[in-house]
Amino acid sequence: MTASGLDETTVRVDLAERSYDIIIGENLLAQAGRHLASVLARPRVAIITDSTVAALHLTQLQESLDAAGIQNDVIIIPAGEGSKNFTQLQAVLDQLLELRIERRDTIVALGGGVVGDLAGFAAAILRRGVDFIQIPTTLLSQVDSSVGGKTAVNVSQGKNLVGAFYQPRLVLADVSALSTLPERELRAGYGEVVKYGLIDDFAFFEWLEGNGPHMLDGVPSALAHAVAVSCRSKAAIVARDERESGDRALLNLGHTFAHALEAEAGYDGRLLHGEAVAIGLDMAFTLSSQLGLCPSQDSARVRRHLERMGLPVSASQMGLGTLTADVMLGHMRQDKKVSQGQLTFILAKGIGQSFITNDVSEDAVKEMLQAALQTKPASTRS
Numbered sequence: 001m002t003a004s005g006l007d008e009t010t011v012r013v014d015l016a017e018r019s020y021d022i023i024i025g026e027n028l029l030a031q032a033g034r035h036l037a038s039v040l041a042r043p044r045v046a047i048i049t050d051s052t053v054a055a056l057h058l059t060q061l062q063e064s065l066d067a068a069g070i071q072n073d074v075i076i077i078p079a080g081e082g083s084k085n086f087t088q089l090q091a092v093l094d095q096l097l098e099l100r101i102e103r104r105d106t107i108v109a110l111g112g113g114v115v116g117d118l119a120g121f122a123a124a125i126l127r128r129g130v131d132f133i134q135i136p137t138t139l140l141s142q143v144d145s146s147v148g149g150k151t152a153v154n155v156s157q158g159k160n161l162v163g164a165f166y167q168p169r170l171v172l173a174d175v176s177a178l179s180t181l182p183e184r185e186l187r188a189g190y191g192e193v194v195k196y197g198l199i200d201d202f203a204f205f206e207w208l209e210g211n212g213p214h215m216l217d218g219v220p221s222a223l224a225h226a227v228a229v230s231c232r233s234k235a236a237i238v239a240r241d242e243r244e245s246g247d248r249a250l251l252n253l254g255h256t257f258a259h260a261l262e263a264e265a266g267y268d269g270r271l272l273h274g275e276a277v278a279i280g281l282d283m284a285f286t287l288s289s290q291l292g293l294c295p296s297q298d299s300a301r302v303r304r305h306l307e308r309m310g311l312p313v314s315a316s317q318m319g320l321g322t323l324t325a326d327v328m329l330g331h332m333r334q335d336k337k338v339s340q341g342q343l344t345f346i347l348a349k350g351i352g353q354s355f356i357t358n359d360v361s362e363d364a365v366k367e368m369l370q371a372a373l374q375t376k377p378a379s380t381r382s
Contacts, residue, residue: 006175006220009228013147013235015242018167022147022231026220028174029060029135033068036133039169041104044071045133046096048119049110052079053137056180061110061135072108073099077118081267084114084154086162092122106131106169112138112185113145113273117163120151124166134171138181139189139215139223140274142173143196143230148238148251154267158334159259165243173231175223186216187310188274191281193226194309196233198281198302199250202352204229205305212309249337249356253346254280260331261315264323271318278311279318287368288347291360298350315373325369329362 008025023035037043045065049058054076065072075095077083101107107130109119116134123132134146152163178186190212197205207225214222234251241248258273258280265271285302288294306313315323337344339358343365348354 006224009224011228011231011235013167014239015167018149018242020167020169020171022171022173022235024142024173024175024224024227024231026174026176026224028172029057029177030064032061032135032172033064033066033070035170035172036065036070036106036108037068039131039133040070040106041131043069044105045073045108046099046101046105047072047074047108047110048077048092048115048122049074050077050079050083050112050115053111053115057110057137057177061108075099077115079114080269081114081154081273084118084152084267086153086155089118089122089153092118093126096122096126101126101130103127103130106133108133108135109146109168110135110137111141112136113141116141116146117151117160118153120149120166120168121153121163124151124164129166131169132166134168136171136173137177139178139186139227140192141189142175142178142227143189144192144234144251146171146173147231147234148248149242158263158331159267161334161336167242171231173227175220175227178223179218183216184272186218188272188278190215190309191274191277191306191311193230194305195251195253195277195281196230198285198348198351199233199253199354200352201229201233202350204233205351209305212305216309244336247356249344250346250354252337253348253354254278254282254284256280256332256335256337256343256345257283257328259335260328261318261320261323263331263334264320264327265318271320275312275318278306279313279315282306282313283368283372284346285348286372287345287360287365288349290368291347291364294348294350294353298348302351323373325366325373328369328373329366 011022136146149167152160258276285299289299
């Protein structure tokens with residue numbers, strides 16, 4: 001139990017010899033040395049973080065590592081999605097080699113999804129594989145990108161198209177770190193949280209309808225519960241399908257649309273990943289409803305909840321008002337789930353009843369996109 005009285009929760013990701021724990025709680029950065037010492041091959045780490053996170057959390061992490069006798073060096077990258085590219089990856093690898101990071105050393109990713117993806121990919125390819133640990137500091141990374149071993153960089157053709165499946169040795173999800181997030185970042189992370197309720201957990205969606213506002217108010221118990229439920233859901237799916245050959249694609253509910261929106265925005269800060277996911281979730285349920293798969297009241301309920309939580313449900317809300325259906329489809333054809341030229345979609349028979357299908361006509365998708373991209377919702381994000 002932490003000093004605040006909030007119990008730590010441990011979620012196990014069961015992958016045989018690659019299994020690891022996700023530890024969720026408060027003030028974990030201050031206890032990081034103790035937690036890391038139990039999994040390090042030797043007491044030396046290289047911390048990769050970004051300029052924003054370093055100013056907020058790096059000192060506390062280093063003090064904890066120093067107290068545990070763990071040698072640590074630091075690499076700081078520029079904050080933002082623009083750092084998730086080959087140029088920055090090369091710069092990080094050069095610094096790791098200059099530090100003489102060896103195979104028995106460990107890379108620690110301290111930050112959000114960009115840092116976690118970049119550091120994890122660097123760990124996967126440095127000396128053909130170096131251990132790494134995730135310490136996610138955003139809601140989005142705590143519930144999604146830090147868990148499951150997906151690492152990647154973006155390229156001009158799209159998001160996360162070059163990367164590797166490479167599991168961490170440990171994930172420390174300190175919900176206290178979320179108190180430093182800008183409100184917009186916290187809301188964007190919520191887009192990934194609600195996804196888990198929509199995939200296969202109607203009870204969690206109902207809990208979020210009542211408790212989502214408490215999360216955005218920063219209530220630690222609400223945040224810890226949501227992170228734990230989300231991580232359990234993802235851990236169970238990853239254990240069944242580590243390399244996304246089947247069920248793991250369910251975790252991409254809304255993401256085929258979201259990644260296309262992000263590609264169009266050019267990762268320029270207009271559209272955060274979780275905001276794109278929220279729009280994508282609305283599009284997935286709208287398409288499901290229009291195809292007669294999902295009750296229209298469920299689609300409307302999803303949209304109401306997203307709007308209530310201050311998330312966008314329209315591309316026009318995010319400065320993409322000139323986007324066309326044909327351009328969206330062009331981006332979507334670069335999606336990682338495309339098989340033999342056929343788009344794969346995650347659709348829903350209702351809230352908590354998502355499924356994977358390749359049996360969707362492009363004409364139906366185009367019709368939905370044309371309507372969605374022309375429609376401005378009644379309420380907009382402030």
